[in-house]
Amino acid sequence: MDFETLQHTRESCRVYSDRPVSRETLAHLIDVARLSPSACNSQPWHFIIVDEPEARQKVIEGLNDHGVTGCIWGSQVPAFIFICEEKAQLRPAIAKQYGSQYFAQMDIGMAAMSLCCEAASIGLGTCIIGTLDRPKLEASFGIPAECALRLMITVGYPAKNDGPRKKVRKNLDELISWNHW
Numbered sequence: 001m002d003f004e005t006l007q008h009t010r011e012s013c014r015v016y017s018d019r020p021v022s023r024e025t026l027a028h029l030i031d032v033a034r035l036s037p038s039a040c041n042s043q044p045w046h047f048i049i050v051d052e053p054e055a056r057q058k059v060i061e062g063l064n065d066h067g068v069t070g071c072i073w074g075s076q077v078p079a080f081i082f083i084c085e086e087k088a089q090l091r092p093a094i095a096k097q098y099g100s101q102y103f104a105q106m107d108i109g110m111a112a113m114s115l116c117c118e119a120a121s122i123g124l125g126t127c128i129i130g131t132l133d134r135p136k137l138e139a140s141f142g143i144p145a146e147c148a149l150r151l152m153i154t155v156g157y158p159a160k161n162d163g164p165r166k167k168v169r170k171n172l173d174e175l176i177s178w179n180h181w
Helices: 003-009 023-033 053-061 092-098 104-121 134-140
Strands: 045-050 079-085 125-129 148-156
Touching: 003 104, 023 045, 023 079, 023 104, 045 053, 045 104, 053 079, 053 134, 079 104, 104 125, 104 148, 134 148
Parallel strands: none
Antiparallel strands: 045 079, 079 148, 125 148
């Protein structure tokens, strides 16, 4: 599938089959994500794959975001991937000008999207979740204090494949300005 078709068809998945995702496949997704661009090639990320039942239960307990959105379907998810932010190693002049972490969240976002696009291209569904009980999950999974859990991605085989829902997107003329705002 070409990239444009992938972009038109990929969407967040919240209903998964009970088919497990192999560790080889999960590692492959990380392998693709790690190739994403990052400022000064700093690669300020660390991935935690959660696929064992006891660990998945700890994730489910940490999905309470105090009523913001919730993730009531978390118990159906075969695997979770955390993306944690590590200290970026930028060139000194860039770090001095912007701070070491200025680009890190953008870098993590690109890695997450690369992972999700690769997952879709091999028939997996994903959903990026940012509303989490971070302190609880960081403690439960031993994430070092100098790192931060930024995103979690659910991964699994979609329970149904009805094709993508109609996506409402802004028209190009609302998004593009030429030569000034």
